[in-house]
Amino acid sequence: MTPSPTAGGPAPRRPIRPLPDTLVSQIAAGEVVERPASVVKELLENALDAGASRIELRIEEGGMRRISVSDDGGGIPAGELALALTRHATSKIGSLEELERVGTLGFRGEALASIASVARVRITSRTADAPHASVRDSAASEAVPAAGTTGTTVEVFDLYSATPARRKFLKTPGTEAAHCIEALRRVALAHPGVAFSAWVDGRRVEDFGAGAWQERALGGLGEDYARAHRAIDTGPPTLGVSGLLGLPTVSRARADRQFFYVNGRFVRDRVLMHAVRQAYADVLHGDRHAAYVLFLRIDPALVDVNVHPAKIEVRFRDSQAVHRAVFHAVRDALRASAAEHPSLAPGQEAGAHFARPLPVPEHSQQMQRSLAIGQPSLSYLSGFDGFSGTSTVSHPGRETAAPAPGAVAASMAFLAPDQLRPPAPEGLRAAGDAAAAQSAAQSANPGAAPLGYAIGQLHGIYILAQNAQGLVLVDMHAAHERVVYEKLKAAFDAHSVPVQSLLVPATFRADPLDVRLVEDEPEALATLGLELSVLSPTAIAVRGVPALLATGDPAALARSVLAGLRESGVEHALASHRDALLATMACHSAVRANRRLTTEEMNALLREMERTAGADQCNHGRPTWVQVGLQELDRWFLRGR
Structure with missing residues (x-):
């Protein structure tokens, strides 16, 4: 009795011999024809290589029973239909030089042969100069005349009928059909000049008309x-x-x-x-x-x-x-700044521009939809006490009365009383003082800046501004955080983070690991603009912070930075987590909710946003500002009806 390999004995030697062509094709098919969607992809790419302007996909039972791809391309001559089903036969390359500069989607000459090895394939094709179409079945020996227009139709029947074990690895027909449609979408996105349609079990499920690539x-x-x-x-x-x-x-x-x-x-x-x-x-x-x-x-x-x-x-x-x-x-x-957003022409919606539409997040769209169907919820305007003055502004096609900028600012209900108002951040206060002289002239011409000019502050959280398109709402903390973050990055990259020494050092209790980190890594901390010293085994003093963060809480800032350095390791944190550390630092100094800003300070922040790359989103991916157009405002209040 010959021992078997599983019994521990040596395997019997088998002679080396060439594999049958059918088995070779079935092995290749394992890589090319992973599932019905793989067949769809290969057939669609062949149709595009043939110069098709319209392609139709039809699948039945998830593609396991039938897949059909029809195109209006150049077609295949009757004498070449047999070669089309032969391995390594192709019209797309003929030399190594052409292989190294492939300009077509297909080129290996394996797809149809691999598909034909695991399923029955029928090709019906006609060239423009042929008197009729010809059809070749993989189960037949030669092509025969048939009816058909210029182009090619490839039909695949009973996928994996030659290798039934592969069927066990497929999902339900519905799932496989979804993968086939996704394969069509992927191909269609890159070829907007070609029309695509898809049918699943006799039902039309996709229809991409030829058009602009942006729309596709x-x-x-x-x-x-x-x-x-x-x-x-x-x-x-x-x-x-x-x-x-x-x-x-x-x-x-x-x-x-x-x-x-x-x-x-x-x-x-x-x-x-x-x-x-x-x-x-x-x-x-x-x-x-x-x-x-x-x-x-x-x-x-x-x-x-x-x-x-x-x-x-x-x-x-x-x-x-x-x-x-x-x-x-x-x-x-x-990172394109707000200043690079194109102005919208009168009467256009924000989404009409493919290039750079103004960002409107989902929560804003939901609010607008609720208002459009007659369910207004104006609680977000509860900060208004009313308007005490009006001025005339130009609105396309008519004159309308709008609150004067000064009147609106005066009538806003600020949450923080003057005596409790904390000092404004140094950067905003300085910029605000410089802008005070021209504030009134700027506010009278809101179209002079993409983000317009401030008219008030809402609940100590949002800045309200008017620009040429209408109303701009700015999350002042998120916006200022982004501005500071970008400045920190620029300073860090230039190895010149300016340090502000503290007249009175800020102290805080620290655990031994933080104390050891301060002792061992003074250079790394200095790179971040922090001057820390150890007071005792359980206390650390903050003697200097980045000048951009001078108005923040020095102790909280130091704790956050030390925690980040401990978590990732100093070298790794500075190399790979640099931006996260700087974002944390920026967050500590950004203006907080309920901090009342003057109109000049708010305008200074708007101008900083316009100059700052990436200012449209904060460091956490949230929007920093939202545009509400005049037409949207008119719809809310049913103006013109």
Whole structure:
């Protein structure tokens, strides 16, 4: 009796021999045809390579019974239909040089052969100069005449019928159908000039008409991003980035709205995804995920797409250059200041501009919708005592009475009485004093600045300002926190964080680990602008803080920084968690709720926001300001009806 390998004996030697072609194709199919959606992807890419302008997908029983992709492309000559089902037969490349500069989505000549090895395939095709169409079935020996228009229809029947064990790994028909439709969306997003339609079990589920790429991209991101995105288009044709970025204010719990394309090919690449994630790091916190549709243009000779049979992975010759290009393109777009937002023309809605619409977060949209259906809830205006004066302002098409800026400011109900008002932050107070002389003239011309000019403060939390478009609401703590954070970063990068010595050192009780950290890492603390000294085994004195944070609580600031350094280690924290440390420091000095600011100080903050990169979001990804247009205000009060 021959011992078996499992019984501990040696395996019997088998001779080396070539595998049958059918088995070779079935092995290859394991990588190419992972599930029905893989078939859909391959057939759609073939249709695009054929120059199609309209593509139709039909699937039955999740694609396991039938998948059909029809196009109006150039078609396949009758004499080449047999080759189309042969492994490593293709019209897309013919030499190593062409392989190294692939410009088509398909090129390996494996997809149809792999599909035909695990299912029955039928191809019906007709070229423009052919008198009729021809059909070739993978179960037949030759092509035969058939009826059909110019283009190609590929039908796949009974997927995995030749390898029934693979069917056990598939999900329900509904789940597999959803994956097929998602595969179509991914392809459609990169080819807006082509019309796509999809049918599932005889029911139409998708219809992408040919049109502008922005509209197609927004269709992929979803309606939540219709008014919360930015468009980018930077760099030369040999290494450029374009697409739509979802604003951090509308982030997601899952990374299911992230589409990245390299020369029109959907990919999942670690270099690209890491670059985008780093670019969002400053404005997206925690475990939230950004949404985006991005297209990388790159010289085909600088990217290798022949990495995996599924062609979803790529390899760059200079991955660092690609990382830098993507990172800077995305970061610069997200950090564009409020001053770079285009003014809206009279009569236009905020979402009418694809380039840079004014951010309107979901909670604001819900409030507007509730008002539109006649359920007003004006509790957020409870800070108004009434208006004591009016002035005439220009509104497209008519003259309307509006409260004079000074009257509004005088009539606001501030929560903090004058005698309890804490001092304003030094930066805002100095800037406010410098701006006091021109405040009145500026307020009379709200269109002179993107964020307009302050007309009051609401509940000690929000700044109300008017600009050319209408009303601007600013979260003063979030906005000031961002301004201070960006200044801290700039100073830290320049190795010149100015230090403000304290006349009276602030002391606090500390545990032995904090005391040891102060003793061992004075240089690291000095890099952050902190001067700390040990008073006793249980006490630390704060003798100097960054000048930008001089108005904050020195002891609380020192505690937070020490906690961050202890948690991550000094070297690692300064290298990898630098921004988080600086964000924590900025938060300690930002203006707090119930702090009354003068009109000049509020205007100074607005001007700082306009000059600060990334000022549209705070360090935690929340919006710092919201625009409410005059048309929206008119709808709330039913004006013009």
